[in-house]
Amino acid sequence: MMRVHHVGYLVKHLAxxxxxFARLGYTETSPAVYDPDRDADIAFWTLGTCTVELVCPRxxxxxxxxxxxxxxxxxxxxxxxxxxxxxxxxxxxxxxxMRIDDPAAAPAVPGEARVVFLYSxxxxxxxxxxxxx
Numbered sequence: 247m248m249r250v251h252h253v254g255y256l257v258k259h260l261a262x263x264x265x266x267f268a269r270l271g272y273t274e275t276s277p278a279v280y281d282p283d284r285d286a287d288i289a290f291w292t293l294g295t296c297t298v299e300l301v302c303p304r305x306x307x308x309x310x311x312x313x314x315x316x317x318x319x320x321x322x323x324x325x326x327x328x329x330x331x332x333x334x335x336x337x338x339x340x341x342x343x344m345r346i347d348d349p350a351a352a353p354a355v356p357g358e359a360r361v362v363f364l365y366s367x368x369x370x371x372x373x374x375x376x377x378x379x
Contacts, residue, residue: 248334251375252290252297254323256314260287260302263319267291267298278302279354284309288354299325299354323363323371331360331376338364343372 257263260278268274268291275297276290285308289300298321303311313322328334331349339345343364352359352375359377366372 248326248328248374251325251327252299253321254325254371254373255298255300255320256310256317256322257300257302257319258314260289260300263300263302264289264291267293267300272298276354276356280304281353283350286310290354323373325361325373325375327375327377329376331362331374334374335362335364338372338374342366346371 255263264274270293272291272293274289275292278287278289280286281288284301285304287302287304291298291300301310303314305311310322326334335345335349343366346363346365349360349362352361355361355375355377357377359375361373361375363371363373
């Protein structure tokens with residue numbers, strides 16, 4: 247079973263984005279953490295039951311730097327949490343989703359979290375997250 251965990255929000259500058267989300271009533275639930283695999287700073291902010299993940303690339307080598315150039319500051323993925331990462335990954339691949347990376351550590355998520363990204367031509371980019379090893 248999957249449940250929505252967060253909306254990934256790509257931003258050029260982290261501090262102004264955090265200030266804007268604060269003005270909307272969001273509160274910081276996880277301070278910014280550097281993710282070396284994605285070369286990006288990542289922070290989580292929450293309003294009620296909605297969580298956004300602010301993703302700010304540090305350099306041109308970041309996997310999201312090209313998206314930022316093309317789309318500017320924008321939501322760009324939905325993340326679904328699951329207790330069965332391998333099972334959901336297999337199910338989604340069989341349903342036509344294309345895996346774009348292998349499961350990897352998620353340093354911005356507390357605990358032993360792992361994530362993997364998939365793409366669908368019909369809905370775009372999604373992320374699967376598990377907080378189980």
